[in-house]
Every structure is written in structure tokens, then in C-alpha cells.
Amino acid sequence: MDRIFDFLIPVALAGVTLTLFVGLFALFRGGEFGRSYSNKLMRLRVVMQAIAVALLVIAVWWKNRA
Numbered sequence: 001m002d003r004i005f006d007f008l009i010p011v012a013l014a015g016v017t018l019t020l021f022v023g024l025f026a027l028f029r030g031g032e033f034g035r036s037y038s039n040k041l042m043r044l045r046v047v048m049q050a051i052a053v054a055l056l057v058i059a060v061w062w063k064n065r066a
Contacts (some may be wrong), residue, residue: 012052019045045061 023041026034 001007001013001062005055005062006050009052009055012055014049016045019048 019041023038023045026038026041028034
């Protein structure tokens with residue numbers, strides 16, 4: 001089970017990073033694209049961050065369980 005966390009945590013962190021940069025791009029680009037996607041992408045980033053934090057907490061719990 002430890003190996004799955006070795007895969008999932010970097011994937012989750014990469015997803016958060018990618019979503020952050022695409023959201024910032026949409027925010028600074030402006031126009032119709034910015035209006036349509038910047039807020040949605042930032043909300044998605046928050047959800048993805050919550051998933052990444054939950055994975056980290058579960059991984060620490062799994063490693064330290066008795």
C-alpha cells in the first residue's frame with residue numbers, strides 16, 4: 001500500500017500545480033476566456049488541494065499505524 005502513495009501524492013501535487021498555472025493564465029489573459037474559466041479553475045484548485053492534503057494525511061496515518 002505504501003507504493004500507491006508514492007504514485008498518488010506526486011500526481012495530486014502535479015494536478016494542483018497545473019490547475020494553479022492554468023487558472024492564473026486564465027485570470028491574467030482576461031477577456032471571455034478569463035471570465036469563463038478563471039473562477040472555475042481556482043475552485044477546482046481548491047478541491048484538488050483538499051484531495052492532496054487528504055492523501056498526505058492518509059499516507060502519514062497509514063505509515064504510523066500500529
